[in-house]
Amino acid sequence: MIAHRFQNYIVKIFNDPTFSVKSTDRNHSYRRCYFSKDAYEYPTSKHGIKVFQNDIEINSCLIIGHGGATGINKNSTLVDDENLLICCCDSIFSLRIETLELRWLVQADTATCFQIFKLEDDYVIHGETEITRIDSNGNIKWNFGGADIFVNINGETEFILHEDHIQLIDFGNRRYKINFNGNELCC
Numbered sequence: 312m313i314a315h316r317f318q319n320y321i322v323k324i325f326n327d328p329t330f331s332v333k334s335t336d337r338n339h340s341y342r343r344c345y346f347s348k349d350a351y352e353y354p355t356s357k358h359g360i361k362v363f364q365n366d367i368e369i370n371s372c373l374i375i376g377h378g379g380a381t382g383i384n385k386n387s388t389l390v391d392d393e394n395l396l397i398c399c400c401d402s403i404f405s406l407r408i409e410t411l412e413l414r415w416l417v418q419a420d421t422a423t424c425f426q427i428f429k430l431e432d433d434y435v436i437h438g439e440t441e442i443t444r445i446d447s448n449g450n451i452k453w454n455f456g457g458a459d460i461f462v463n464i465n466g467e468t469e470f471i472l473h474e475d476h477i478q479l480i481d482f483g484n485r486r487y488k489i490n491f492n493g494n495e496l497c498c
Contacts, residue, residue, distance in 0.1 A: 313383050315390045317408050320362055320369075322395060324383050327359040330373060343372040345413050347402040350377040355400050358383055360411060372411040376400025379423030379439055386426035389434070391447075396434060398424035403436060405449060415449035422460075428472050430491060435477065437461060437470040442477060444493060453493035457481040 312325040327339055332351075339359055346354075354375045362370040378401030381387060387398040394414060395406045403424060405414040420438025427436050433452065436443045439460050444452040459481040463469045471478040476496060479487040488496045 313385060313388055315388065315395070317390050317393065320364055320408055322390070322408060323361045323363070324388050324395075324397060325359050326383055327357045327373060330357045330359070332375075339371075339373075341371045341373040343411060343413075345372060345374045345404060345416065347374075347376045347378075347400060347404075347416060348418060350375045350400070353377050355379070356381045358397060358399050360395070360397070360406065362408060362411060370409070370411045372406065374399050374404045376402055378402070378420075381423055381425070384426075386428070386437075387424075389427045389429060391429055391434075396427050398427055398436070400424070401438075403427060403434070403445065403449070417445060417449040417451065419443040419445060419451070425461075426470060430472065435472065442470070442479065442489065442493070444491070455487075455489050455493045455495070457487055458485055459483045 315322045356376045358374050360372050376399035389396045393408050395408050397404045401418050401420050403419045419436045420441050422439040425437045433446050442455045461469045462482050463480045469480045477489050
């Protein structure tokens with residue numbers, strides 16, 4: 312579970328893999344449920360969100376994604392002003408914190424979105440097959456793909472956001488350096 316503080320709210324985000332829309336026997340209940348493309352028929356990952364004020368739950372929702380499975384970690388969620396952004400399978404969900412209304416939903420990778428970071432006035436997503444930059448309205452500005460997936464089994468960090476570029480390593484240990492426009496830089 313990850314918890315974020317925003318103004319006088321505490322937002323808790325957690326995996327809820329056993330939740331079933333069709334079941335009445337549930338560990339958690341939610342006021343709203345949002346699905347990415349094909350997730351209603353083929354759910355892969357389910358992330359619960361609960362908003363608390365003065366230790367009282369004031370809102371809740373569940374997001375359900377389809378694609379490569381995801382879990383909640385320190386970089387899979389991001390609070391930006393009054394918005395909560397969450398990686399769930401191949402998509403990014405943007406929700407208003409207090410109401411948990413869905414602002415937008417975008418498929419940012421063809422497989423899995425691992426991490427999301429603030430980049431200038433936009434967001435950059437470390438996906439399995441692509442690095443994607445989206446604006447604050449969920450519009451894709453660019454994608455960058457390498458020769459293999461951006462996963463590394465040699466213990467090196469696959470994605471590093473520097474002050475003026477992004478450093479990447481793919482599964483075959485190929486190294487990339489791209490600028491904030493998604494263009495590969497030499498060496």
